[in-house]
Structure formats: structure tokens, C-alpha cells
């Protein structure tokens with residue numbers, strides 16, 4: 001079963017500065033699913049994603065990604081990571097950026113046009129990134145990760161600052177990618193995005209409060225929405 005997982009985290013401990021951000025975390029991300037990593041700001045979501053990508057110093061524990069230790073050289077082209085910081089060139093056009101990243105991973109030339117339409121920026125293909133809106137810019141960063149057709153996509157708050165229509169479109173894109181076999185691990189602090197995931201991981205103060213399907217979470221807590229479920233889990237946790 002573990003072999004079939006995209007990510008297996010076992011007893012992960014991460015300390016940043018003096019703070020024990022992740023004291024002892026274990027979890028599994030199944031392949032081909034959209035898994036939401038949800039929880040309040042500062043709970044450790046970005047730290048966990050960084051550890052999975054292999055750019056976070058960890059104290060102890062193991063992380064296996066697509067069958068290899070996190071951060072392995074072999075994983076570079078197999079894992080796409082999109083952070084909250086813009087990671088594309090401001091002084092190049094959208095198309096030039098995608099072409100550059102496509103060349104880095106030796107992707108076929110037609111990939112650029114495919115990705116332009118996936119991220120819905122065909123009409124801005126020749127605009128400089130510096131002249132785009134925040135939401136458009138973050139979609140270019142996503143596009144830069146998509147040109148390599150990674151097996152695992154790690155997205156840190158990809159929908160921040162997007163209007164509801166764009167958010168819906170982006171979630172549709174995530175599901176199309178998952179339908180084609182890509183695994184997506186998507187962080188968000190917007191609880192209503194929970195219902196759009198196959199599975200949810202609720203992370204608070206470095207601990208997993210729930211690892212469930214959206215329906216399973218509602219059944220387990222008796223709440224009517226993800227936000228309510230989360231609040232019930234928190235009060236149960238603090239009553240312990």
C-alpha cells in the first residue's frame with residue numbers, strides 16, 4: 001500500500017529557529033488524488049510542503065516521495081513546486097517564461113501552447129509578467145511548473161487573491177490533472193476549498209487533526225461544513 005503512495009511522511013520533526021514547528025508528523029498522500037492541506041496560518045503547512053520538496057532542513061524522520069527520499073536528484077523533474085513567492089521572470093512575456101521553463105526540462109515545443117490554455121492566459125501570452133495582475137502572475141508560476149508534466153505537484157496557497165470564478169477554474173484544472181494521474185498536494189487556509197479535494201489533511205500547530213475525505217470529516221464531526229468540522233475538532237483537541 002505504501003508503495004502506491006505519492007508521499008509517505010514518517011515521524012517528521014522540524015525545528016525552525018527556536019520553534020518546534022512539526023513535532024512528530026506522519027501522513028500519507030495517495031497517488032492521483034487532489035489532497036488539501038488546510039489549517040490556520042502558522043500551523044506549519046508551508047514548512048511541511050518545503051520538507052516534502054526537500055528544501056527544508058529536518059531534525060529527524062523520513063519522507064519518501066514517489067518512492068525516493070525527498071529532495072533526491074531524480075525527483076527534480078518529477079515534482080513541481082509552486083510557492084507563494086513569484087518564481088518567474090518579470091521582464092519576460094508569459095510565453096517566453098513558459099518556453100524558458102519548457103527548455104529547462106526538455107519538454108516538447110507544443111507544451112507551451114497547451115499550458116497557456118490550461119492556465120487560461122492565451123490572451124495574455126505576449127504580455128510581460130510585470131504588467132499582469134497578481135492572480136495572473138501566480139498562474140504563470142503554476143504554468144512554469146506544469147510544462148514539465150510533473151507526477152506530483154506541490155502548490156502552496158495557489159488560490160490566494162483569486163476571484164471566485166478563477167478559483168473554480170483552477171480547481172477544475174487540478175481535477176483534470178488528477179484525472180490524468182497527477183498527484184496534487186494543495187495548501188489553503190480557505191476552508192470552503194476543502195470540499196473540492198478528494199482528501200483533506202487538517203494541520204494545526206504542527207499536528208494532523210484530521211486525515212479524511214470531505215464527507216468522512218463531516219460524518220465524523222457531525223458538522224455541516226468544513227469550517228464547522230474544523231472548529232469542532234479544535235475544541236475536542238483542547239478539551240483533552
Ligand SMILES: Nc1ncnc2c1ncn2[C@@H]1O[C@H](COP(=O)(O)OP(=O)(O)OP(=O)(O)O)[C@@H](O)[C@H]1O
Pocket residue numbers: 016017018019021039040041042043044045046047048189
Ligand atoms: N525562517 C523561519 N525561521 C523561524 N521560524 C519560522 C521561519 N519560517 C516560518 N517559521 C515559523 O514556523 C511556523 C510555521 O510556519 P509555516 O509558514 O509553515 O506556516 P503555514 O501554516 O504555512 O502558515 P501560512 O498559512 O501563514 O503560510 C510559524 O510559527 C512560523 O513563525
